[in-house]
Amino acid sequence: MKLVCIDCGKELSKGEFDYHCTCGGLFDIVHDFREYDADLLKQLFHKRLSERMTPYASGVWRYKELIFPELPDEDIVTKYEGNTGLYSSASIQKYTGVRQVWVKAQSENPSGSFKDNGMTVAVSHGKSLRYKKFTCTSTGNTSSSLAMYASIANADSYVFVPDKDISINKVLQTLAYGAKVFSFGGTYDHGIQFLEKYSSDLGLYVCNSINPFRIEGQKSIIYEAAQYLNWELPDWIIVPGGALSNATALGKGLQDLFTLGFIDKMPRVAIVQAEGASPFHKLVAEEKEELIPEPFPYTRASALNIGHPPSWKKALQTLKGTNGITISVPDEEILDAKAVIDRSGIGCEPASAATIAGLRSLVSQQLIDKEESVLCILTGNMLKDTDVLNEYHFGDSINAAFKNTLQNAGLTLNTIRKFIIDR
């Protein structure tokens, strides 16, 4: 495998590592799969499903050959991430109108979000380079994930979080795992600019998705979904779009599966942004050449509060390779979709629900047909943002149809009977 700049094509020599090329472009990891026998690999991945308590029990490292084959096993920092559920739900099907909708709950990862799929690989790579200090800037999921893996690796983590419009639960989770947390006035975008400039002076290994090893790990999400579905993917795959690492990794993972012959048809990808933070959707919809950053992104889906997504060029490659599309949806629709996902028993954080809101909208615009099959990637756990739950269920409900509050009842048989039997 080699590191290649996506803008000028420069290759780093073996052992060299950086996030950006001297031309400013991001590095991407390019593998040579020509030596692989697809059938043997499939058998190996199948056999590893029965691993327990070894790195290969992880739903990421199960696919090590496609992610980071050179890494010595002793450098793997894992919490058996991945192995998340793939569900179909009658209520989600009814809400979207689509006959076959799958949801992949990355929320079931050990730190509660899809970031673990990539973070296990980034921290393992940092460990192999003998780093002891790791960093990221974050709206809270990346930082929780990093703090967890850094502690497992016996290393320190230093994280930078915006001082507003993020979920306090995520910051508390990050603190509790032991990270040193710096709060700053600004957005994720300012944090990334700071780290791009100073991380090397500070001797810090950056674990944001500008790090190509994060992307390699996140490819496992689609590998796992494909393996569960016996290597036959649905017509569409839908992901939320914030920093766009998810969309980037999805495109790369699909390309790998197609190149290897694991799948014989490329699904189409839809990237859904929140209206208040939708620079990538605007770039695509307005057919611009360059992304125009949004200086004041705001959405109640706080994980998507990003105005200048670093991976936008990589995400464009995903759209090109999959005949993909983008859409933006208002917060009200995201929160209503979240209520449906929560009530289905699956549950998710607001950003994840952008997928189901986006699907509903794409169906109503007839861009997705009700007879097509769809897979939505849910990114984070419902307890990641309890303020949103509180506002939705106890505040002025945005849509009374989804309101679900506590029943105030005395504990006598007659009063409780009213709620259960006589209703």
Ligand SMILES: N[C@@H](CCOP(=O)(O)O)C(=O)O
């Ligand atoms: N929502 C993210 C922001 C994106 O971070 P990155 O890991 O893709 O750099 C978060 O949890 O911080």
